[in-house]
Amino acid sequence: MVSMRTWLSVMQNNASGPAVARTMEDMSQKLIQSIFWPANLPDITPIEAVWNKVKDYIQRHHPNLGCGKQRTSR
Numbered sequence: 250m251v252s253m254r255t256w257l258s259v260m261q262n263n264a265s266g267p268a269v270a271r272t273m274e275d276m277s278q279k280l281i282q283s284i285f286w287p288a289n290l291p292d293i294t295p296i297e298a299v300w301n302k303v304k305d306y307i308q309r310h311h312p313n314l315g316c317g318k319q320r321t322s323r
Contacts, residue, residue, distance in 0.1 A: 276283065307314060 273283070
């Protein structure tokens with residue numbers, strides 16, 4: 250049986266305005282954490298960081314995934 254996730258991370262784009270405070274409050278109440286991301290980081294794009302987190306999660310929780318003959322490659 251698949252268990253429900255108890256966490257969620259969100260990356261935002263530093264938007265401003267009255268809606269931001271409400272959004273941040275809603276996220277806090279729902280235990281959604283915001284990821285800090287530097288404004289200019291030429292070595293890595295945000296999507297690469299997301300894929301690295303996905304890869305790390307899969308390796309921790311499904312260590313035998315991909316050990317068979319069917320393997321996804323780039």
